[in-house]
Amino acid sequence: MIEAKGYAVHNKTDLLAPWTFERRDLKPHDVLIEIAFCGICHSDIHQVRSEWGPAKYPMVPGHEIVGRVTGIGAEVAKFKEGDLVGIGCMVDSCKTCPTCRQGLEQFCEKGETVFTYNSLERDKKTPTYGGYSNKIVCTEEFVVKVSERLPLSGVAPLLCAGITTYSPIKKWGIGKGHKVAVVGLGGLGHMAVKFAVALGAEVTVLSTSPSKEKDAKNLGAHNFCITTNPEHVKKYSNYFNFTIDAVSAPHDYEMYFGLLAIGGVHICVGLPTEPMKFSAFSLLRGNRSISVSSIGGIPETQEMLDFCAEHDIVSDVEVININYVNEAYERVLSSDVKYRFVIDMDTLN
Structure with missing residues (x-):
């Protein structure tokens, strides 16, 4: 031994x-x-x-x-x-x-x-x-x-953190021509920003913290949305092809679903310990879907x-x-x- x-x-x-x-x-x-x-x-x-x-x-x-x-x-x-x-x-x-x-x-x-x-x-x-x-x-x-x-x-x-975000990005073919939102700018979220930007996507960071805007831009994000500001959120209604959700705490999934374009996909890489709660109708409108990704x-x-x-x-x-x-x-x-x-x-x- x-x-x-x-x-x-x-x-x-x-x-x-x-x-x-x-x-x-x-x-x-x-x-x-x-x-x-x-x-x-x-x-x-x-x-x-x-x-x-x-x-x-x-x-x-x-x-x-x-x-x-x-x-x-x-x-x-x-x-x-x-x-x-x-x-x-x-x-x-x-x-x-x-x-x-x-x-x-x-x-x-x-x-x-x-x-x-x-x-x-x-x-x-x-x-x-x-x-x-x-x-x-x-x-x-x-x-x-x-x-x-x-x-x-x-x-x-x-x-x-790298493979957890890279894997779904590759699975869904995210890249040039796609509009991608990253929810939460932490260990997973900052890697999602780097990968999506490197692959040519337009990347927007969605955050409750205005102080993270500078960091998001430094990481390569093109846009920043403060999700506690209704006017900011309204601007991105039906906008994104994909949202990459890196938040591990309970949050309002239906609000993020509303930011997806027709046929958009909400990808969860952060896993809250509590059950996820949302209405199926919030996905039905716009033929949206939700996906959860492992390593x-x-x-x-x-x-x-x-x-x-x-x-x-x-x-x-x-x-x-x-x-x-x-x-x-x-x-x-x-x-x-x-x-x-x-x-x-x-x-x-």
Whole structure:
């Protein structure tokens, strides 16, 4: 076994604190990664606090992982020691069902998707531990290549916030000629703006905070709408082909549906913990639809990283010492970060 150290919680009211644990020895197709940076995702907080169903403790969170390969199994073909790599939300699946073979491992038909933390290995008994740690072992099929061209701290959130927004944008073919609204300018929303702009769409940020207009324009947005101002909202009635909704708190869906053009699509990437409430008639008028999107599979994640390298796209981040992680959680909950906290894993040592 490989000794590792990280930050963990041991129950749903616990604060994250140092914890020593073990990673498995390398199997033939495994790689050992020394973690350089790990992003903090809002879903880390949900799972640490057992808000998405019963959690598995002890828990080491973190699924926005970048680092370098420091060891490889005997049959590894994709990587060598020294390679710059990343791990996102998944570390394994059956790899053989039709869905996995399509590169949609997140929807493994055998139910064997193994998530990076708060999950069980395919043996259904060994817990997984995430990226708030100094090292991780993963099968090579779930490790992605990272470009040397980009600042590594800004790459880390691409492994979740990036692919979560890139995947539906690619699915719906969003690009030149489309009018796109991004609801909420946070960790997910700011990535949606960057991708949609890079693909040639006209992008409008919808926000309740007038103070975010400058930031939206700096990110490349063409327009800004204050949704608490009825005149602003009226201006964009029946206007957008797509709205990308990155808000994870309850909000007025029907107001946003009214901003969609005929046949427009409202895409949810933020997932409130409370049930979504709206009238079917608000979609029926204008033949509009609503879609909810998960993360992408491994091939699409690699495609996204390659796209980011080509277009110089990274997340806007605040890099922190790991001993600041509990304070960072509270700041995430109060939306006090632009736009993603990233832990410098050197500070763990």
